[in-house]
Amino acid sequence: MKTFNDQEIEQVYKMDEAIKDTYNTLNTLNEGLIKMEQRTVIPVEGDKVMLYMPCVDNKEKFSAVKIISIYPENAADGYPATQAVTVLTELEHGENVAVLSASYLTRLRTGAMTGIATDLLAKKDAKELGVIGTGGMAFEQALGVLEVRDIKTIRLYNRTLSKCDDFKTRLENFGVKADIKICEDVNELTRYSDIINTATNSTESVFDDKHVKDGAHINGLGSYMPEMREIHPGSIKRARHVIFDDVDGVIEEAGEFIHAVKVGDFKWEKAIGLNDALDQEFERDEKDITIFKSVGASYYDMSAAIGAYKKLV
Amino acid sequence: MKTFNDQEIEQVYKMDEAIKDTYNTLNTLNEGLIKMEQRTVIPVEGDKVMLYMPCVDNKEKFSAVKIISIYPENAADGYPATQAVTVLTELEHGENVAVLSASYLTRLRTGAMTGIATDLLAKKDAKELGVIGTGGMAFEQALGVLEVRDIKTIRLYNRTLSKCDDFKTRLENFGVKADIKICEDVNELTRYSDIINTATNSTESVFDDKHVKDGAHINGLGSYMPEMREIHPGSIKRARHVIFDDVDGVIEEAGEFIHAVKVGDFKWEKAIGLNDALDQEFERDEKDITIFKSVGASYYDMSAAIGAYKKLV
Numbered sequence: 001m002k003t004f005n006d007q008e009i010e011q012v013y014k015m016d017e018a019i020k021d022t023y024n025t026l027n028t029l030n031e032g033l034i035k036m037e038q039r040t041v042i043p044v045e046g047d048k049v050m051l052y053m054p055c056v057d058n059k060e061k062f063s064a065v066k067i068i069s070i071y072p073e074n075a076a077d078g079y080p081a082t083q084a085v086t087v088l089t090e091l092e093h094g095e096n097v098a099v100l101s102a103s104y105l106t107r108l109r110t111g112a113m114t115g116i117a118t119d120l121l122a123k124k125d126a127k128e129l130g131v132i133g134t135g136g137m138a139f140e141q142a143l144g145v146l147e148v149r150d151i152k153t154i155r156l157y158n159r160t161l162s163k164c165d166d167f168k169t170r171l172e173n174f175g176v177k178a179d180i181k182i183c184e185d186v187n188e189l190t191r192y193s194d195i196i197n198t199a200t201n202s203t204e205s206v207f208d209d210k211h212v213k214d215g216a217h218i219n220g221l222g223s224y225m226p227e228m229r230e231i232h233p234g235s236i237k238r239a240r241h242v243i244f245d246d247v248d249g250v251i252e253e254a255g256e257f258i259h260a261v262k263v264g265d266f267k268w269e270k271a272i273g274l275n276d277a278l279d280q281e282f283e284r285d286e287k288d289i290t291i292f293k294s295v296g297a298s299y300y301d302m303s304a305a306i307g308a309y310k311k312l313v
Numbered sequence: 314m315k316t317f318n319d320q321e322i323e324q325v326y327k328m329d330e331a332i333k334d335t336y337n338t339l340n341t342l343n344e345g346l347i348k349m350e351q352r353t354v355i356p357v358e359g360d361k362v363m364l365y366m367p368c369v370d371n372k373e374k375f376s377a378v379k380i381i382s383i384y385p386e387n388a389a390d391g392y393p394a395t396q397a398v399t400v401l402t403e404l405e406h407g408e409n410v411a412v413l414s415a416s417y418l419t420r421l422r423t424g425a426m427t428g429i430a431t432d433l434l435a436k437k438d439a440k441e442l443g444v445i446g447t448g449g450m451a452f453e454q455a456l457g458v459l460e461v462r463d464i465k466t467i468r469l470y471n472r473t474l475s476k477c478d479d480f481k482t483r484l485e486n487f488g489v490k491a492d493i494k495i496c497e498d499v500n501e502l503t504r505y506s507d508i509i510n511t512a513t514n515s516t517e518s519v520f521d522d523k524h525v526k527d528g529a530h531i532n533g534l535g536s537y538m539p540e541m542r543e544i545h546p547g548s549i550k551r552a553r554h555v556i557f558d559d560v561d562g563v564i565e566e567a568g569e570f571i572h573a574v575k576v577g578d579f580k581w582e583k584a585i586g587l588n589d590a591l592d593q594e595f596e597r598d599e600k601d602i603t604i605f606k607s608v609g610a611s612y613y614d615m616s617a618a619i620g621a622y623k624k625l626v
Contacts, residue, residue, distance in 0.1 A: 001397065001412060003314050037605040042369045042376065044348075044404050050412025054365045063355065063363045067378055067400055069407025085314065087380055087400060087412070091357050095391040099314060099400065099412050161326045247507045262439045 005310055006104040013105075013308040015143045018112035021054040025057070025303035026116075026275040033058040036298050047072050055298035057306065064302035066102055082106075086305040097182070098312075100305050109304040110294060111140030111147075113274060114197070114219045117243050117292035120125040120277055122217035123284075124196050127152045130193030131296040132186060134158045134167035134209060135201035137221055141197050145219070146176065153179045157222075162175055187211040198222055198230045205256070209234025214287040220256075224295045228255035235289060237265040241282045245294035247273045253295045316408055317625055319417040326418075326621040328456045331425035338370070338616035339429075339588040346371040351609050353489075355427040358583045360385050366611035370619065374404040377417055377615035395419075397614045398617040411441075413618050422617035423607060424453030424460075426587060427510070427532045430556050430605035432461035433590055435508050435530035436597075440465045442491070443506030445499060445520060446513035447480035450534055454510050458532070463539065466492045468502040472513075493531045500524040511535055512542045518569070522547025527600040536550060537608045541568035554595045558607035 021246075022250040028034050038050040054065040068084040075081060084102035085310040089095065129151045131142055135158075145151065154171065156164040171180055183189040190196060190211045200206050200222040212218075218239075236242075236256065244250040250257055251268055255269040260266035272280075274292075284290065321556035332415040341347050353365040367378040381397040388394060388398055402408065435458075441465045446454055448471075458464065467484065469477040477495040484493055496502040503509060505525045513519050513535040521550040527532075531552075536543035548567065549555075563570055573579035585593075587605075597603065 001316050001318075001414070003412070005314075035355050037355055040350045040365070040367050041354060042350055042367060044369055044376070044407075045371060048404070048407065049405075050367065050369060050402065050407075050506075052353070052365060052367045052378055054353050054355060054490055056357055056361065056363060058358060063357070063382075065365055065378070065380055067401055067402065067409060069404075069409070070375075071407040074406055077406060079408065082409050083409060085400065085409045087398065088380055089363065090409075091361070091363075093387055093390060094361065094363075094384040094396050096380060096382070096396060099316070101314070127382050146471075159575045173621065198545065 001100045004098065004100045006101045006306055008312065009100060009308045010104050011160065012311040014203055014303055015108065015111055015147050016113065016289050017106045017307055018076045018304055019115045019147055020107060020306035022112040022300060022301050023116055023278065025299055026278055028057060028059045029060065029299055034299050038296040039298065040128050047227045051208050053298035057302055059274040062306045063089045063091055064299065064305050065300045080217045088309055098309050100308060102301065105304040105308060106301065107137045107140040109300040110137045110221055110296070111144030113245050113294055113300055114141050114143030114292065115147045116133060117274055118217060118219060119144050120242055120280065121243060121282055121290035121292060122149060125272045126194035126217065128155070128192050128194045130155045130189040130196045132157050132189065132196065132198045133222065134163050136199055138197065138199040139167070139170060141199055141219060141221055142171070145195055145197065149195065151178050153181065155181045155183050155193060156248045157186045157189045195219065200230055202230050203227060204229045206230050207232055212289060215289065217290045223255045225254065226255050227260050229259065231256050231291060233260055233265050236260045238289060239291045240284055240288035242271040243277045243292045244271045245274050245300065247271060248295035249291055249297050254293055257293060268272055283308060315411045317411065317413045319414045321412060321625065322621045323417050325624040328421065328424055328428065328460050330420045330620055331617055332428045332460055334616050334620035335422060335425040335613060336429055338593065338612055339591055341370060341372045342588045342612055344372065348524050352611065357508055367613060368611035368615040370615055371404070373619050374543070375619045376402045377618050379611065381613045387564065390537055390622060395446070399614055401618055401622055411622050413621060415614065417515065418617040418621060420450045420453040422613040423450045423534055424457030426515065426558050426607055426613055427454050427468045427605065428457030428460045430587055431458050431508060431530060431532060433593070434554055434595055434603035434605060435462060436528055436557060439507035439530065441468070441505050442506045443468045443502040443509045444472050445502065445511045446535065447476050449512055451510065451512040452480070452483060454534055455471060455514055458508055458510065462508065464491050466494065468494050468496050468506060470499045470502045472591055510530065513543055516540060517542045518545040519543050520545055528602065530603045532605045534607050536568045538568065539568050539571050542572065544569050544604060546573055546578050546605065549573045551602060552569050552604045553597055553601035554586050554603045555584045556590045557584045557606045558587050558613065559610035560584060562610050563606055570606060585591045
């Protein structure tokens with residue numbers, strides 16, 4: 001049994017490969033060759049939770065289970081709020097072959113699905129990306145967009161403004177050539193952005209639809225619990241196309257959409273799963289806005305873990 | 314994240330410790346500090362199956378998930394039919410700390426629970442142990458009995474007689490001092506045995522109750538699927554006390570008991586869970602026979618994994 005840490009994985013497995021693998025996994029899902037069961041949740045104590053997400057890929061011939069601890073108060077003790085590993089089993093003979101740290105892989109697979117959805121929905125000539133929230137998975141979420149559109153300008157906004165500096169440096173060190181601007185006013189960001197990424201822990205909308213540029217595409221990955229909000233209700237209401245990474249998951253977890261359905265601003269039937277969206281054409285007028293909402297699902301984690309493992313061995 | 318293989322675990326973690334840890338875990342279960350969810354089963358293809366068994370121990374502050382592949386046809390390719398690992402997460406900060414091979418640990422925890430049940434039910438002066446079926450988990454099942462009773466004679470029976478020689482050698486090499494006899498006739502074994510261990514893949518009874526010694530205690534660990542049989546229906550019918558390792562598990566899986574209930578030879582209410590049996594006195598006349606039936610449960614696997622991990626680090 002092999003073990004791989006984040007550094008080892010990050011060195012060999014990149015966004016372009018993760019996008020290809022995610023695309024292939026979504027096709028495998030459509031072929032009926034991916035089997036999964038609902039994730040298992042075991043409360044530990046207080047608000048601490050253990051999560052287990054198993055999945056089987058009968059095309060790639062691997063199964064994966066992602067084991068996640070969610071400890072919201074961990075930061076006080078210097079630990080991450082979320083810690084995860086994925087165990088891979090090859091399905092030829094059922095041998096448990098590897099355990100991979102799943103921090104980088106979780107961020108990467110989120111960026112990869114964001115890239116696929118952005119490629120389906122965003123204007124072909126989108127040049128300006130706005131990033132609201134610079135923590136957690138925002139970096140790979142941005143990389144996913146950069147992989148599919150020729151972005152010339154990136155605008156950053158964070159409630160704690162100083163964190164934008166770090167994020168800017170990180171993008172530059174990664175080799176991103178776009179012009180990177182830090183915004184003190186989120187309205188300035190949304191006014192210019194063809195693509196808006198949101199990645200926050202907010203419980204209310206993090207921008208105002210009034211100031212969203214015509215024709216913008218929004219990628220939202222915060223609001224992964226019913227009490228959370230991130231995307232503005234006005235944007236949800238007027239979006240021409242909405243793609244969910246996993247329809248069942250979003251219906252169960254995504255706070256701003258659950259709320260929008262409750263108040264009549266949105267109907268679940270309007271959304272389409274990313275797997276069903278592949279290779280479709282999404283017509284849009286110049287002014288239409290579009291949304292991709294993600295909360296994660298076991299087959300995305302499995303896809304990235306298999307992809308990384310194949311590169312590692 | 315640390316990984317430990319069977320050899321490393323076997324060197325440091327033995328039956329006496331596993332019995333103590335299992336006993337403590339059953340008490341923790343009774344205190345309401347163990348939380349579990351039903352195991353997740355994902356069929357792969359044909360009769361291949363992936364199993365995931367998660368569990369949380371809020372006293373020891375660990376969670377464990379055992380990941381098991383069941384590949385009945387594996388032997389033809391030189392792989393074991395069952396392969397398993399257990400991933401441990403410490404629950405102070407939710408860090409995934411170790412992945413342990415679970416072959417030896419599964420055998421050991423089965424032996425440990427057998428030891429505890431045998432100590433509760435078997436005659437104090439039991440001196441003769443009979444082992445029916447010498448494959449799989451039979452070795453540690455025998456060690457569990459040897460830990461709690463002063464066994465002077467061990468009788469072995471196996472459908473393939475030559476395998477008894479290997480088993481005898483293995484016991485001797487392990488340092489077992491009892492006199493070890495190989496029986497060509499299973500009736501000879503049961504006629505002398507104060508304790509009968511069964512560990513087979515049989516689909517019919519592997520002994521005849523007519524030839525079971527008065528006052529015998531039977532430990533059955535085969536018959537873990539509804540279509541399997543191992544313990545003779547006559548023994549089930551007349552047993553004075555019956556302990557199950559996990560009542561829900563046995564009701565769902567143990568073929569000979571499911572059948573016995575169906576034909577009216579047994580009532581589920583007659584059995585008691587091992588956790589409820591701890592520290593009880595089980596009165597018995599000289600002639601009464603008793604049964605312990607085990608199919609496994611996630612908290613036994615967790616217990617052994619935590620116990621081994623503490624010795625390893």
